Amino acid sequence: MAEENFTEEKLISSMFCGIWKSRCLSVLVSLGVPELLCTSSSPVSIQEIAERTGCHTDEKLYKIMRTMAQWGIGEELSEKSFKANRAMELLRRDKGPSLGHMVGYYGSDEFWTAMLALPEAIKRGGDTAFELAHGMNLYDYMYKVGELEYSLDKMKPENPASEMGTKQRQQRRSEFAHNYDHAMNMLSQLELHSAQPSVFTVYPWDKCNRIMDIGGGEGHFLSHILQLPGCEHTHGVLFDFPDVIKRAKEFLAKESITDSRVTLFCGDILKNVPQSKEVDTIIVKNLFVIFTEDEMVKVLENCRQVLAKDGKFIIVNSCNPEAGDTDHNVARTGLHPGFRGVHIMTLCKMGNFRTKSEWLHLIGRLCTRVAFQLKHVYETGDGPKLFELLKCD
Numbered sequence: 001m002a003e004e005n006f007t008e009e010k011l012i013s014s015m016f017c018g019i020w021k022s023r024c025l026s027v028l029v030s031l032g033v034p035e036l037l038c039t040s041s042s043p044v045s046i047q048e049i050a051e052r053t054g055c056h057t058d059e060k061l062y063k064i065m066r067t068m069a070q071w072g073i074g075e076e077l078s079e080k081s082f083k084a085n086r087a088m089e090l091l092r093r094d095k096g097p098s099l100g101h102m103v104g105y106y107g108s109d110e111f112w113t114a115m116l117a118l119p120e121a122i123k124r125g126g127d128t129a130f131e132l133a134h135g136m137n138l139y140d141y142m143y144k145v146g147e148l149e150y151s152l153d154k155m156k157p158e159n160p161a162s163e164m165g166t167k168q169r170q171q172r173r174s175e176f177a178h179n180y181d182h183a184m185n186m187l188s189q190l191e192l193h194s195a196q197p198s199v200f201t202v203y204p205w206d207k208c209n210r211i212m213d214i215g216g217g218e219g220h221f222l223s224h225i226l227q228l229p230g231c232e233h234t235h236g237v238l239f240d241f242p243d244v245i246k247r248a249k250e251f252l253a254k255e256s257i258t259d260s261r262v263t264l265f266c267g268d269i270l271k272n273v274p275q276s277k278e279v280d281t282i283i284v285k286n287l288f289v290i291f292t293e294d295e296m297v298k299v300l301e302n303c304r305q306v307l308a309k310d311g312k313f314i315i316v317n318s319c320n321p322e323a324g325d326t327d328h329n330v331a332r333t334g335l336h337p338g339f340r341g342v343h344i345m346t347l348c349k350m351g352n353f354r355t356k357s358e359w360l361h362l363i364g365r366l367c368t369r370v371a372f373q374l375k376h377v378y379e380t381g382d383g384p385k386l387f388e389l390l391k392c393d
C-alpha cells in the first residue's frame, strides 16, 4: 500500500459505509427508539425496546442498537440494556423540528427510490432522479395530493420504483411532506444559528421597515428577524404557496407574532405579483437554487413591482466551496455543502447549489436583464451569504 496512514482508504470506506450509517439511523428513528429511550427514567432492556416498538424479536434490533451505540448514538449498558444520550435527544421527533426529521426525510423510501434513479438521471440529463422514480416532481408529490394522482403509468419506463406505498398513498404523501418541512426547517436552523457571525448580526435588519420573504416557508427566518432587538418597528410580509401559508399561520401564532407584525400572502411568485403594500426589502432564501435563470428573471420582475425605489433584494444562500477548496466541505454542524448540491440536483430540475463565484456571475447576468445592481455581499462564518441587490431605475 502506498500510504501508511491509509488516508484515502479511510476516506473511501467512510463514504460507502454511509449507506449503513444512514439506514441504521432510519431504523431507530422510524421505530421511535429515540422517544422511547428519552422518556424512560432508567435504562431499557433490548427485549422491552423490541416489544414496545413492535419488533417480533430483539435479535436483529440489538445488532443495530449495539453498533449505533459504538458510534455514540445511545449508550449500551450491561445485560443488553440501553439509555439515551444527547444524540438520542437530537433524534426525537415529538418536540418540533429535529435532526430526527432530517433522518426521516433523507431515509424515506421516496428519497431512496429517487437515489436509485440517480445514475440514470446523470446519464440522461433532463428529468431529475425524483421525477424518473416517481413520475412527478417533489413539490407536486407533496402538495398536489388531491389533484395529481400517483400513477405508475406516468413514470418513465426505466423507473426503479416498485409498487411502493400502494395502500394509503395519499396519507403517505402528506406524511412525507410533513417530514420534509420539518427536515428543511431543521436544516435551516442549523445553518442559521451555528454560523459566527450569523445572518442575524451581519446585516442591518433594524434599518428595514417592511420586509417581504418570498418562498419563506412557515416564516421561521422572518419571525426571527422581527424579534431582533431594534426591529420592533419592522413589519413582515410572508409569501408562499397556499398550503405552506396555512402552516405558517399556526407557526407564527405559536411564536406570538401577531397580525399587526406580519401579513401573509399566498400565490406563485412565477405567476403573481404579491398584492402587498410597497416593501423596502425582499428576501429570497434558498429559493433561487430551484429556479432556472428565466424564472429568476420573472421573480425579479414581479418583485420590482412591489419594491420601493432604492429597495433591496437579498439572495440568502449557503455556497458550495470553490474549485480546489477541500477545507470547507463540512460545516461546524456537520452539514456537507457539496452533498446538499447533489440533494438539490436529485430533486429539482434546475437545482444548483452554487459557489460564491458562480453566484456572482449569475447575478451579473440577471442584472443585465432586470434593473438591479449588486451592492454588497455579507459573509457569515460558514453559514449563508447575503447577496444584496439594489433596485435601479
Ligand SMILES: C[S@@+](CC[C@H](N)C(=O)[O-])C[C@H]1O[C@@H](n2cnc3c(N)ncnc32)[C@H](O)[C@@H]1O
Pocket: 184, 185, 188, 214, 215, 216, 217, 218, 239, 240, 241, 244, 267, 268, 269, 270, 284, 285, 286, 287
Ligand atoms: C427550499 S424551500 C426554502 C424555504 C425557506 N425560505 C428557507 O430558507 O428555509 C423553498 C420554499 O419556496 C416555496 N416556493 C417554491 N416555489 C415557489 C413559487 N413558485 N412561489 C411561491 N413559493 C414557492 C416552497 O413552498 C418553499 O417553502
